[in-house]
Amino acid sequence: MTRRPKLACRACHGAVLQHAAxxxxxxxxxxxxxxxxxxxxxxxxxxxxxxxxxxxxxxxxxxxxxxxxxxxxxxxxxxxxPLWHRLRQLLLASSKLCVDETPAPVLDPGRGRTKTGYFWALSRDDRPWAGPDPPGVVYAYAPGRGAVHGLRLLEGYRGIIHCDGYQAYKTMTRETRADALSGTLAFCWAHLRRQFVKIEREAAPAPAPVAREALERIAQLYAVEKALRGRSDAERRAGRQVHARPLATALKQWFEAKLDHLAQKSDTAKALRYALRHWDGLTLYLDDGRIEMDTNAVERAMRPIKLNAKNSLLPVATRAPRIGQFWLR
CATH class of the missing domain: 1.10.10 (Arc Repressor Mutant, subunit A)
Known part of the structure; x- marks a missing residue:
């Protein structure tokens, strides 16, 4: 309720004032x-x-x-x-950012169905190494997930870009686009690990010894990270050099040795080639205590987007354009 008192003067004729809305x-x-x-x-x-x-x-x-x-x-x-622009400006001044994109169904009026759009996210979370900057995340919608959309969001950035192995991120940092973006790519161990988890799950109940050993070796790297969490970037770098680098070196040699004995078209061989092809980016964290092993921070920031999309799916009884076995409103 909005109260707008009226005031009148008994000594004046017809003088009534009221507060402006x-x-x-x-x-x-x-x-x-x-x-x-x-x-x-x-x-x-x-x-x-x-x-x-x-x-x-x-x-x-x-x-x-x-x-x-x-x-x-x-x-x-x-x-x-304006607040979004200011937050994006603050994040682009960071030395490291996590970037990710996720599909989202978008209503397409007149066609009776949806089209696929994408939400992009820039995330900063320096708490694992006690960084001075507060955490933050910026979301942006784009009609696709091509490099052109990422460049628009990251234009002018000069720091470390922590991401998965999606080709668009590599395109964004090529020398031909250096005028728009000049960043170093650090890749995500969680994305590599998921490939071996999938291989082991699909092979069950049969054993998948290569995938199982790969997961055990990656778990050793994560155990080192767990022990270093919360320490300064210098302490994390020193600890990684002593404990994690020998494990990573041995893991690469093991990948190369196993690749020679696998069918080259198998899923396991594809996972090993993915690891070796992205090895420099995967191990960049060993030399920089500010970098995490994975991009889980930005993936957690994406959860609200997926929850919104999931909660927009209605039972078939609802009157709305049909999308597969659900209705989207």
Whole structure:
């Protein structure tokens, strides 16, 4: 409720004054900033799609259409855009960033189905080495996952880019694009490890000795990281040189030896070639205490995006365009 007191002077004739109405986020609109904030918080923090929020409001006899809620969210996003630009500017000043992208279904009006868009994320989390900068993450939507979209988000960055082995990241850092981006790629051990986990799972109940030993050797590297977590970057680098580098050197030699005895088209051989092809980026963390072994920090930051997409899938009984066996609103 907005209170606008009227004031009058008994000694004056017809002199009545009233406080001006306060400015609102949506000029001439009914929603207050608190209401719009509540809608945004429910959508992005608690992962409640707008159609569910409209249904919840309807139970309180408040009839607000989903399209109206979407308009509020879009209006608020424009007001928050300068804050997004400032946060991105702060993150691009970091010495190291994690980057990742994930698909997201996007409504495609008029076609009766969805198209695939992508959310990109830049993440900084220096807490594992007690860095001075606070953690932060910036999200951006793009219609694809090609290098052109990553360059737009990372334009001008000159630090270490921690990512998976996706080809677009390599394209982004080629010399031909040095005017737009000049960064060093550090690759993710978790992505390599998942390949061996998949091989072992698909081989069960039959044994997969190469995949099993690879996982055990990678676990030894992670055990070193666990012992060094929370220490300074200099301490982490020194500890890695003493304990992790010999393990990594032995692991590379083991990969090369095993590759010669495997069918070259097998999944295990492909995983070994992936490791050897990205070896410099995988072992870059040994020489820099600021770099993590994996990109789990940015993958954790992506979870809200996946939860939002999952919660937007409705039972078949809902009236909406059909997408496979679900309905998307």
């Amino acid at each position: 306060p400015e609102r986020l949506i000029k001439g609109g009914l929603p207050t900033e608190r209401l719009v904030t509540h809608v945004i918080d429910a959508k992005y923090h608690w992962h409640l799609p707008l159609y569910r929020q409209a249904q919840m409001l309807a139970t309180h006899r408040i009839a607000i259409d989903r399209s109206t809620l979407a308009f509020w969210v879009g209006y608020a996003a424009q007001e928050l855009k």
